[in-house]
Every structure is written in C-alpha cells, then in structure tokens.
Amino acid sequence: MYKSNLVAIFSILTILLLSGCGQEPIETNNKEIDTVEQGEDENSTQAEEEKSTEVEDKSSDSSTQTDEEEMQDSNNNEKVNSLSELKVHYIDVGQADSTLLQFSHDNENYTILIDAGNWNQNNVVNYLNSQSVSQIDIAIGTHPDADHIGQLDKVLNSFEVGEIWLSGNTSSSKTFQRLLKAIDSNGVDYYEPRAGDEFEVGPLEIAVLYPSSISENDNKESISLKLTYNEIQFIFTGDADKSAETTMLNSGFNLQADILQLGHHGSSTSTQSSFLDEVDPSIAIYSAGSDNSYGHPHDEVVNLVQNSNIDLYGTDVHGTIIVSTDGKDYKVLTNKDGTVSPSSTKDTTSGDSSEQQQDTNSNSPETTDSCIDVNSATVEKLQEIIQIGPARAKELIDLRPYSSVDDLSRINGIGLARIEDIKSQGLACIGG
Known part of the structure; x- marks a missing residue:
C-alpha cells in the first residue's frame, strides 16, 4: 500500500x-x-x-561533415602546420648528380644526401659547407658510377654520417674503392635498400621503388625512391633506364609525385611516356653539365615533358634548383633565370640513336659525334681512339670500368705520354 x-x-x-x-x-x-x-x-x-x-x-x-571527419581534418591541418620547411637542393654539379634534403622536426635537424657529384671535383663538399651542414643522417649512392658516388668518400671523411645506402652493385674503379675504405674507416652503418622497403625519417616517408635484386647492371639497377612530405611527393631514379621504369610501373607501387627528377640526366634511355604519365608530375628536373658531350637532356625528352604541360628545370640552364615545401604547397627557386628548350645543349643526333640502341643491346656503345665511352664502346669503336689497337682494345674491355681517361693507364703499354695523346685527341670519354 x-x-x-x-x-x-x-x-x-x-x-x-x-x-x-x-x-x-x-x-x-x-x-x-x-x-x-x-x-x-x-x-x-x-x-x-x-x-x-x-x-x-x-x-x-x-x-x-561528421564529427569524426572534422576531427581528422583538424589533425591533418595540425600536422601540416607543425611541419617545418623542407628544402630539396638539386645541386649544380656539372655533368653529374647530387641532391641535398634539409628539414627539422621536434627540435631535431635532418639531412639526407642523394648522390655526390663527380669524383674529380669538390663542389658537393663545398656546397654542404655553404649550407652549414655538420651531420648527414643518410647518404645514398644510387649506383657506382663515378659521376654519382664521386665525392661520397670525401663526404664521409668530412661530415658525421649516420648511414650510407648503396645498391650493392660493385665497381673496380678507384672511386668505388675509396668509398669502401671511407665506409670502413669511419664506421658508417651500411644498408642495401630493396623495392618495398619503407622508412620514416622524422615526418619524411621514404619508399624504395627499385631494385628488388641486383645483377651488376649498374645504371639499370639504380636505387629509385619516392619521398613523401605530408602531401608533397618527390621521385628520384638515378640512371635507371626504361626497362627499370617498366618494372616500377608493373610493381603496383603508387608512383604519383609532384616533382620528378628525370632519369639519367635527361637521357633518352630514360623517361618513357607511360612512366611520365603514371608519375604525372607538375615539375620535372634534370641534372646535366652545360654543353655536355652527351647532348643531355635529349630533345625527345624535353619535348615529351613540355608537351605534357610539365614545368621543366635543368641545372645546366638554371644552376642549383631548390624546391621548398611546408608539406602542402611548394615553390621553386633557381640560381639563374632561363628556359629549357630542345637543343639547349649540344645537338648530338647520333648520340640519341646510339643510346636507344643501348636500351636493347648492352654491348652497344654510348657515343656522340665527338665522344667514345670507354666503359661501353665495342672493340671496333675503341680502336678509333689514338694508341688503342686491337690488343689494347680487348684489354681495355677486360679492365672495365674506368673512372677517368687517366685510368686507362692500367692498360699495358699506356703510360703518361700516351694518356696525353688520348686526351689531346678528345675522343675518349667516361659515360655519365
């Protein structure tokens, strides 16, 4: 109740x-x-x-938007706003290659170096000093050619380097041997990246696109990377050729990027149209020397890029090129004003043709009207070089590769006087 x-x-x-x-x-x-x-x-x-x-x-x-979507957008905006400026320096190192990346995060400075110019210069070391570089987190040699790993030994001897990445392909050149010695004497951690590897360096994401394995095919098996800084992506392929690009296309990797460094200094051996379409960059950059004997960048590559409405920059025309980004937007700064146009470097039609032949036949030489690459020319072609007869041509091939024309002194009977004769003729050269 x-x-x-x-x-x-x-x-x-x-x-x-x-x-x-x-x-x-x-x-x-x-x-x-x-x-x-x-x-x-x-x-x-x-x-x-x-x-x-x-x-x-x-x-x-x-x-x-839902609360969850708004929160996600807020988190993304906070991430962008918290990122410092990333500077990517495409250094003017002549007919060679070197790129410096600098950024900071949580009061830590990060530095990455991709390739280090030619062996007979100091311009990379000098540039690093000019940018107040004191330590390098990762130094990368895309492949053993002397115009890519050229000053890496000097870099290791001059700066504190945390890790060095190499493709794993080897060379008998003095440049490569000096690099191995510098790695050992400085106790630098060594790594061989493979396709599918992923790394985070602070806020920078690094994805390895190529190679998955190696077979001493140096140029073709260049380390190829995609670097992502929040919303902005960069791709580097060293001297990887069209067959390597095809492998990347078939790999299933996301190849889209805002900025593409053209393979092999803008050579026609690289940058096929299908690869360019897949990357779909807004900016393309190549590294080449002014009036180089290879005719880089080749006309067909320049035309392909520009007909695709992609802005094209080259170190031969613009000097050092710097791309700076906050992870959302980017801007391009150049040391010189200029516009890349077909035949902006030496016009070498025969050079284009012979490089295309090299794509399908590794024994075909890379030559131009005034240059015979001693690292790839045939026995017959080598004999056009003064002081090189049939026997020496065969020995020259057996002793490949060479880091310089002076390195031909390894051939029996080629002394200083004959080296000077070869240089005076101006026909022999080292491939890029």
Whole structure:
C-alpha cells in the first residue's frame, strides 16, 4: 500500500514537471543521454541538451561533415602546420648528380644526401659547407658510377654520417674503392635498400621503388625512391633506364609525385611516356653539365615533358634548383633565370640513336659525334681512339670500368705520354 501511494505521487510529480517545462523531451542517442544524466547541475544539463540539439541539426544535413571527419581534418591541418620547411637542393654539379634534403622536426635537424657529384671535383663538399651542414643522417649512392658516388668518400671523411645506402652493385674503379675504405674507416652503418622497403625519417616517408635484386647492371639497377612530405611527393631514379621504369610501373607501387627528377640526366634511355604519365608530375628536373658531350637532356625528352604541360628545370640552364615545401604547397627557386628548350645543349643526333640502341643491346656503345665511352664502346669503336689497337682494345674491355681517361693507364703499354695523346685527341670519354 505504501509502495503504491509512492509510485502514484512520483508519477503525478513527473507529469507536473514535464507540463511546467512546456516542451517534449529531446530525443537523442544513448551517448548524449549518458552525458546528460552525468551532468552535475541543471546548467550543465541544459548545456548538454543544447549540444545534443546542435548534433541533431548537423546530422540532418547530409552535406555536413561528421564529427569524426572534422576531427581528422583538424589533425591533418595540425600536422601540416607543425611541419617545418623542407628544402630539396638539386645541386649544380656539372655533368653529374647530387641532391641535398634539409628539414627539422621536434627540435631535431635532418639531412639526407642523394648522390655526390663527380669524383674529380669538390663542389658537393663545398656546397654542404655553404649550407652549414655538420651531420648527414643518410647518404645514398644510387649506383657506382663515378659521376654519382664521386665525392661520397670525401663526404664521409668530412661530415658525421649516420648511414650510407648503396645498391650493392660493385665497381673496380678507384672511386668505388675509396668509398669502401671511407665506409670502413669511419664506421658508417651500411644498408642495401630493396623495392618495398619503407622508412620514416622524422615526418619524411621514404619508399624504395627499385631494385628488388641486383645483377651488376649498374645504371639499370639504380636505387629509385619516392619521398613523401605530408602531401608533397618527390621521385628520384638515378640512371635507371626504361626497362627499370617498366618494372616500377608493373610493381603496383603508387608512383604519383609532384616533382620528378628525370632519369639519367635527361637521357633518352630514360623517361618513357607511360612512366611520365603514371608519375604525372607538375615539375620535372634534370641534372646535366652545360654543353655536355652527351647532348643531355635529349630533345625527345624535353619535348615529351613540355608537351605534357610539365614545368621543366635543368641545372645546366638554371644552376642549383631548390624546391621548398611546408608539406602542402611548394615553390621553386633557381640560381639563374632561363628556359629549357630542345637543343639547349649540344645537338648530338647520333648520340640519341646510339643510346636507344643501348636500351636493347648492352654491348652497344654510348657515343656522340665527338665522344667514345670507354666503359661501353665495342672493340671496333675503341680502336678509333689514338694508341688503342686491337690488343689494347680487348684489354681495355677486360679492365672495365674506368673512372677517368687517366685510368686507362692500367692498360699495358699506356703510360703518361700516351694518356696525353688520348686526351689531346678528345675522343675518349667516361659515360655519365
């Protein structure tokens, strides 16, 4: 009896309270109800009811983002805003290659070097000093050619380097041997990246695109990388050729990037149209020497890039090129003003043809009208070089590769005087 009267009194009080409010109860989800019930006073309850009403109003509009999406966008914006400036320096090192990346995160400075110019120069070391570089987190030699690993031994001897990445292909050149010695004497960690590897260096993501294995095919098996700085992507392929590009295309990797460094200094042995279409860059950059004997960049590559409405920059025309980005937008700064156009370097039509032959026949030489590459020319072609007869041509091939014309002194009977004769003729050269 007492219990029944209590229930009746409670029901009457409930009706009076609801009618006094002058409104129906707010329908909302259980989560919001829990929040309301956990309120400590009438004011907090009212605030939560207003919040619930706002949530209902937003959810009724299908074009409005959910709370979760808004939070995700907020997190992404905070990530972008928290990123420091990344500077990518495409260093003017003549007919060679070197790229410096610098950025900072959480009060830590990061430095990455991809290739290090030619063996007979100091321009990479000098440039690093000019940028106040004191330590390098990762130094990368895309392949053993002397115009890519040329100054890596000097870099290791001059700066504190955390890791060095090499393709694993080897060379008998003095340049490569000096590099191995520098790695050992400085105790630098050594790594051979393979396709599918992924790394994070602070906020920078590095994905290895190529190679998955090696077979001493140096240029073709250049280390190829995709670097992502939040929303901005860069691709580097060293001297990888069209067959390597095809492998990357078939790999299933996401190759889209904003900035592409053209393979092999803008040579026609690289940058096939299907690869360019897949990368779909806004900017293309190549590294080449002014009036180089190879005719880099080749006309067909220049035309392909520009006909694709891609802005083209080259170190032979623009000097050192710097791309700076906050992870969302980027800008391009150049040391010189200029416009790349077909035949902006020496026009060497026969050079284009012979390099295309090299794509399908590794024994075909890379030559131009005035240059015979001693690292790839045939026995017959080598004999056009003064002091090189049939026997020496065969020995020359057996002793390949060479890091310089002076290195031909390894051939029996080729002394300093004959080296000077070869240089004076101006026909022999070292391939890029």
